[in-house]
Structure formats: C-alpha cells, structure tokens
Amino acid sequence: MKIIPKIEPLAQIYLNGKPAKISDITGQELCDWLMGEFQQLPVNIIPSDLERYETAQEMLDDLSQERLYVSGQSYDTEVYPQFFCGFAFQAIHDYDHYQNNSDFNLSGEIASYRATANRAPSLEIQKILYSEIVLKSAARLYLGHEPESKIVFA
Secondary structure, X not given: OOOOOOHHHHXXXXXXXXXXXXXXXXXXXXXXXXXXXXXXXXXEEEEEOOOOOOOHHHHHHHHHOOEEEEEHHHOOOOOOOOHHHHHXXXXXXXXXXXXXXXXXXHHHHHHHHHHHHOOOOOHHHHHHHHHHHHHHHHHHHHHOOOOOOOOOOO
C-alpha cells in the first residue's frame, strides 16, 4: 500500500518557504536537460493562449490524438532562466501524466514527479522538480488556485 502525504503539510512548505537561490550553472543545466527531454516528446506540442487543462482526462484525450496544448498560463517565466524552458517543462510534465495515466490530484502529481525525477541529471534538478511538481501542486490544491511561483527546497 502506498502512503500518500496529506496536502496541507506539503502546501505549507511551499507557501511558507523562502524562494531558493538557483545558481546560473544549475539553471542552465536544467534548461539544457529540459530541451533534450522536450525534443524527444513524440507528440505535436501546440502553444495555446487558453487556460490550462481543467481535467487530466481532457489532456489525456488530446495526447491520445498525439497533440498537446501548452498554455502560457501554465508556467511562470520568472522561475526559469529562459522563456522556452518553462514551456518545455510543462509539456514534459504533462506527457509524464499521460505516460503514467495519472490525474491532477496529489497522487497523480507525485507519480508524474517520480517519472520526471528518475530522468533528471542531478539532485539539484530533482529538488527543483519536487518544488515545481509536488509542492506547488499541493499548494494549488490546498488554495484552490495557482500560488505565486517560486522554487522552495524542503
């Protein structure tokens, strides 16, 4: 039996945490890795001005047609050193949801995080992914809306 952490403690770590300082080297390593991962995605990635998918099923339906809409509202460019890195991250993250057939609930976000983190080139990038995927998602679920974007090391 898998133990799923409760939303509130993870949300509080994110909401009360101070923004972490990411070195330029780590930021560039993250972007380089994201670009490599993005180039391997076997679906048509379509930029969209619309809001993010409301349900995982909507996204899974599009992905079954080999297309994925990525909204500019789904990522914050201030977190990433280059604009396209946030876009690439969102596409990779959503595709990991598809690969794991996981929902947007906390257990689905954890499954997506594990898939992505297993491919990450360093512990520093795994920590960034944990903040972006698990902690930020817990805060979104807890608040009922997107929290302020930041990277928090737990």
